[in-house]
């Protein structure tokens with residue numbers, strides 16, 4: 559189990575003698591406060607700021623001396639495909655030995671292998687295989703994790719994936735947001751008929767999943783090897799009718815104007831974006847659609863075209879950073895490493911990286927009102943770090959300086 563325990567969240571707690579990176583909007587940089595304290599009451603932040611102005615804590619409040627440690631918002635992984643069965647290490651090995659995509663597919667690899675494995679697994683087995691990945695994220699201070707379906711590709715198996723995703727939040731102290739990604743790939747039984755499959759996604763799968771309350775959002779993979787913009791738009795139309803927000807895997811391998819499509823539907827986020835052009839960036843800025851940057855996939859498949867970070871800066875598009883944790887193209891369970899990659903590969907700044915896994919990631923999930931910054935009134939979702947400066951979170955590789963994780967005010971003893 560990660561560091562947070564089931565200690566009564568109802569006990570008021572003061573995290574005293576800390577340094578804060580609040581990420582509060584409107585404050586330049588990371589919104590840092592030296593000589594700071596946080597008062598937590600009822601699982602929420604009652605006060606965060608200078609120690610000298612700390613209100614008198616309720617009688618019986620616990621006081622934890624943070625010994626000058628840094629506190630950031632709990633990390634938010636806003637793009638994962640965490641629920642899968644088996645792994646694709648053999649495929650990785652074959653590719654390293656020079657096998658082509660066809661050869662990998664003939665050896666039983668590729669996304670179809672993940673679909674076959676997920677369909678064969680029951681919920682208990684899927685949960686068992688997924689929890690270690692979730693635990694790895696939590697061990698680095700994640701307090702909110704988005705989880706997509708997309709390896710079931712029929713109603714029963716997509717629903718099974720999303721039920722397992724919901725179960726994660728019962729098994730561990732973490733907030734889980736689920737996303738229905740039925741339009742991820744074409745299942746083998748569709749025999750190449752993408753339009754007929756999209757009709758099943760919009761007419762059968764999505765309404766049933768919405769009825770069961772299994773999805774907080776709807777996503778689609780818009781790409782030559784997946785679904786066209788007009789097919790993705792049909793998924794978005796169906797989501798809109800059900801009142802569900804949308805997101806899009808957009809412009810990863812080619813520019814199909816996916817970013818602009820997402821913006822047209824007021825999407826929470828457009829994700830990947832290596833091939834997005836200036837029109838796409840402008841449209842996203844206007845719609846308030848967050849750019850989710852996924853350096854793990856870029857690294858793992860050895861892409862060469864970088865997302866247009868300068869265009870996002872120029873047009874003030876909010877940028878989040880996520881793991882894209884998935885078995886085929888980003889078997890990454892570290893937001894710390896994702897930040898390092900975003901900085902090293904894409905030249906994102908320390909502030910952009912840290913904001914990208916906290917405030918902007920919360921925004922990409924529509925949760926900025928309740929988490930993602932250290933501000934009074936929000937959930938007490940925090941990460942306490944053994945570091946001298948926030949830049950260390952981005953600078954180091956393969957080292958975890960988390961001292962403690964706080965979820966909804968539940969502090970380690």
Ligand SMILES: [Zn+2]
Pocket residue numbers: 637638639807882884
């Ligand atoms: Zn993805």
